[in-house]
Amino acid sequence: MVYELKNEKLTVQFSDQGAEMISLKNNQTGQEYLWQGDSQYWGRRSPVLFPVVGRLIRDRFVYEEKEYPMSQHGFARDMEFECISENGDEIWFLLEATPVTRENYPFDFRLEIGYRLNEETVTVIWKVTNQEPEREMYFSIGGHPGFLCPLKEGESQSEYSIWMNQEEVLFSKINLETGLMYNYKNLLTLPKGRRILEEGFFDEGAYILEDYQVQKISLVDPENKPYLTVSFQSPLVGIWSPEKKNAPFVCIEPWYGRCDREEFSGTLKNREWNNMLVPGGVFERSYQITVEQ
Numbered sequence: 001m002v003y004e005l006k007n008e009k010l011t012v013q014f015s016d017q018g019a020e021m022i023s024l025k026n027n028q029t030g031q032e033y034l035w036q037g038d039s040q041y042w043g044r045r046s047p048v049l050f051p052v053v054g055r056l057i058r059d060r061f062v063y064e065e066k067e068y069p070m071s072q073h074g075f076a077r078d079m080e081f082e083c084i085s086e087n088g089d090e091i092w093f094l095l096e097a098t099p100v101t102r103e104n105y106p107f108d109f110r111l112e113i114g115y116r117l118n119e120e121t122v123t124v125i126w127k128v129t130n131q132e133p134e135r136e137m138y139f140s141i142g143g144h145p146g147f148l149c150p151l152k153e154g155e156s157q158s159e160y161s162i163w164m165n166q167e168e169v170l171f172s173k174i175n176l177e178t179g180l181m182y183n184y185k186n187l188l189t190l191p192k193g194r195r196i197l198e199e200g201f202f203d204e205g206a207y208i209l210e211d212y213q214v215q216k217i218s219l220v221d222p223e224n225k226p227y228l229t230v231s232f233q234s235p236l237v238g239i240w241s242p243e244k245k246n247a248p249f250v251c252i253e254p255w256y257g258r259c260d261r262e263e264f265s266g267t268l269k270n271r272e273w274n275n276m277l278v279p280g281g282v283f284e285r286s287y288q289i290t291v292e293q
Contacts, residue, residue: 018081019048020045054259066106121289168187
């Protein structure tokens with residue numbers, strides 16, 4: 001089922017499948033900003049990643065000496081959520097643990113995903129509750145929205161650029177064969193915070209920035225005007241477009257968690273950037289997507 005929030009500036013649509021945002025449109029111009037999905041490149045639009053972000057070693061984790069299978073980015077994006085609240089400018093979806101989810105993730109969780117529309121900004125809100133009566137719960141969560149880049153037919157992504165609120169950042173990349181993170185970092189220089197998305201920029205995979213290095217990333221059109229900005233307080237952010245495909249979109253992905261390193265050998269409790277909730281504990285975070293006018 002499709003749900004909608006609308007004001008004078010924007011119309012935003014959502015699906016109960018994965019509680020995924022599926023459209024972000026400017027009402028004045030009719031311009032769509034969200035990638036609309038195409039399996040030739042990537043069939044999704046803006047999935048929520050839970051209870052893991054990225055790929056685990058051997059696609060499984062160990063908890064209390066037992067192995068549990070877990071696919072890349074977790075199962076929430078493929079499950080049907082319940083819409084539990086809807087008004088003119090805010091909507092909330094709910095997913096709770098089931099016997100099926102406990103086969104892969106042995107915790108009694110409550111995942112609420114909210115969207116709030118204010119002027120030209122959509123706030124994405126995640127609320128995770130540990131409903132276990134006695135056990136701590138471990139999880140990761142993240143966003144994976146894809147944005148059109150270029151915006152117009154006849155343009156090339158290499159005419160566009162990205163802007164960050166830093167001029168130098170350290171980044172890691174993912175081994176495209178394994179889906180795991182290399183154990184080294186490189187320096188990315190962005191003169192005046194801006195970097196042209198030249199041909200081949202994404203050919204070696206996603207850029208992963210850790211340690212709260214940036215809090216804002218914008219996509220910039222050929223006239224050097226930012227047209228969309230993602231703002232966040234997350235410790236990690238991924239920047240990705242399918243390698244060697246010239247795909248017409250870029251994903252800007254605030255994360256609380258990430259894939260395993262190639263040499264990782266620990267348990268669920270030991271995963272880097274993992275989050276822990278005590279029994280009854282609540283984790284609530286958000287990020288913002290702004291259409292620049």
